[in-house]
Amino acid sequence: MKRQLRHIQVRSSRRVVGLGMAIALAAAALLTTGSPRATRVFAITSDPAVTALSIAPTEGVSGYFHVATVSDGSEGASEFIADIDWGDGTAHTLTSGGCDPCVPTALSPWEVYASHTYEDEASHTITVSVVDLADTESNSDTSPSFGVAEHDSLAAGPRNTVNATERGFLSFVPSVALGTTLATFTDTYTGDRRADFSVTVHWDNGIACPDTTATTANFGLTFDGTSGGVSHYSVKASVLNNCVYAPEERLITGDTGTGPHVTVTDTGNIWKIPFDVKVVEGDTLVPVATVDQPTVAPTVSIPFSGDVAVFHDTTLTRFFLDPSFASSAKIFWGDGTNSAGVVSDSECIVFCSYWEVDGVHTYSHAGRYLVRVYLYDTGGGAMTHLIRFINVH
DSSP: OOOOOEEEEOOOOOOBOOHHHHHHHHHIIIIISOOOOOOOBOOBOSSSEEEEOOOOOBTTOOEEEEEEEEEOTTOBGGGEEEEEEOSSSSOOEEEEOOOSSOOTTOBSOEEEEEEEOOOSOOEEOOEEEEEETTTOOEEEEEOOOEEOBOOOOEEEOSOOEEEEEOOOSSOSSOSSOTTOEEEEEEESSOSOOGGGOEEEEEOOOSSSOOOEEEOGGGTSEEEEEEETTEEEEEEEOOSOOOOOOOSSSEEEOOOSSSSSEEEEEETTEEEEEEOEEEEEOOOOEEEOOGGGSOOOOOOTTSOEEEEEEEEEETTOOOSSOOTTOOOEEEEEOSSSOEEEEEEEOTTOSSOOOEEEEEEEEOOSSOEEEEEEEEEEOTTSSOEEEEEEEEEEO
C-alpha cells in the first residue's frame, strides 16, 4: 500500500556527520521534543531507492504535492525520514513516516507528500533525501526542472488623459508634472508585488521624447492597496520628461503601438496600457516695457517698414526657438486699415523668449494714430496685444 507522510518545517544545514549522531538527532527531533532540527545528509547507498518527481505549482498558491516515491522491500514508512529541498531558498520540509490513512506495517513503495507555496514564477528542481532509521541507509534524488506557473492577471483601469505643457527643446521643467498618474491596473495576485514588475513609459509624440523607465525608487509604480479581491497599482510620471509637445490645444491619442502607453512587464508576460496626452498652453506673452519698444516714426506717403512691437514670453522654459511658436500677428494701423505682421526672433542668442513684430504700411495723412498689435501663437492658446500711439510726420 502506498503511504503518505506528515511533515514539519525546518531550516536545513546540510552537512555530513557520523551515522549514530545523525540517527539520534533525527529521532530526537521527531519523537522526543517535536522541535525543528537541522537535517543531516548520510552516506548514499543503493537502498532505499528515491525518485524525486516534478510538480506543477502556481505562484502564491499553497499546494499539497506528491514529491517523491521511495522503494525499500523490507521497511515500513514509519522507519524513514525525508528532507525536501524545494529549490527556492526557503526552509526545507522534514517529513516522518505515518498514515493518512494506511496500514502501519505496509511495505514499500511509499510516497512523499508535502505542502509548499512558491512566491514567484521561476524554474526549480526539488531534491528529496531519505534516511532509513532502521539500518542507517540513505539516498537522495533531484527532480527534473519544472516551472512555477504565472498567477498575475492584469487588467487596465479607466483610461487616463494627462496634461502636457507645450515645450521647446531642452526644457527646464518636465512637460508632464512629476507624480501625475498615467495609468492604473489591477492584479488578481493580491499583495504588494511591485518587485515583480518593471515599467516603461512610452511617450511617443514623435519629437525628441525618449521612453522613460519607472522604478519604485522614484515612485514610478505604486501599490495602492487591495480591494475586491485584487491588488491596485498606479504608474506615475517619475522622471524629468523633457518631451517636445507642440503645438498646444491638441489631444494625442494613446494606443499600444505608436501612441502614448505604459508597458508593464513580469516574467514572461507583457501588458500595454494606453493613455492620452492633452497638450496645454505653455506660453505667457506680454509686451515689453514702453521704453523698450522700438521707435516708429513714419513719414506721410512714404512706405514704412520695420519693427512695430516687441513681446516677451515670461515662462522662460525653453532653449532655442520654440518650434510651436511659428506665430502670427496682426497690426491695426489706426487709420482704418490692418495688415499681417511678421514675427521674428532676430535678436535671439540663447533664450528665445523675445519676439518682434515687423510691419509694412503707408500713411496718407500726418497725425497721431492709435496702433494696436496682436500676437498669436500657433495653437491659438496664447494671445497678447500692445496699444501704442504713433506720430506720422
